[in-house]
Amino acid sequence: xxxxxxxLLLGLGFVLTGCGNxxxxxxxxxxxxxSLTGNQVLAFTTSLAATGSAGTLTVNNLHFSTNxxxxxxxxxxxxxxxxxxxxxxxxxGQFRMSVLSGNPGGNTLTLTGTVNNxxxxxxxxxxxxxxxxxxxxxxxxxxx
Numbered sequence: 001x002x003x004x005x006x007x008l009l010l011g012l013g014f015v016l017t018g019c020g021n022x023x024x025x026x027x028x029x030x031x032x033x034x035s036l037t038g039n040q041v042l043a044f045t046t047s048l049a050a051t052g053s054a055g056t057l058t059v060n061n062l063h064f065s066t067n068x069x070x071x072x073x074x075x076x077x078x079x080x081x082x083x084x085x086x087x088x089x090x091x092x093g094q095f096r097m098s099v100l101s102g103n104p105g106g107n108t109l110t111l112t113g114t115v116n117n118x119x120x121x122x123x124x125x126x127x128x129x130x131x132x133x134x135x136x137x138x139x140x141x142x143x144x
Contacts, residue, residue, distance in 0.1 A: 006051045027083070028083065030048065031047050032141045032143055032144060034046070035139065037140075038138060039135040041066060042066050042139020043062065043064070043066045045061070047059070048079070058111055059099075062108075069134070070130075070133035071101050071109070072111075073102050077097060081096070081115060083115060089101065095113050098111075098113065104128070106129070107133040110127075111123060111141075113139065122138070122139065122141070123138070
């Protein structure tokens, strides 16, 4: 009986060790930095939080670190995501985020991409709006 108890405890220890700390993240929540390249160069930081069960994102603390007349102040953002993965923290899925400028031009930045299992999101972006605030390219977001 003692041998069975010790065996069970050792087995439980091995299982818990396998579920231990990992550099892979099982969700999208956290602080992110984004770099956009193309015919406009933009960069921003933000905080993303999954809300509800429908894949809705709450976007907070959005701050553009590039000097662009397209996004000066008062931006609002929203997003969606769909994740899939396994119990080892291997997560992937679809990502979409829209940023509406507070500027009178009503510039809209749309990011569409893939959530990767290495704490990054990558894909394409488009910018539509007032004169000089249009463009497209690729983006990468990384968890800070």
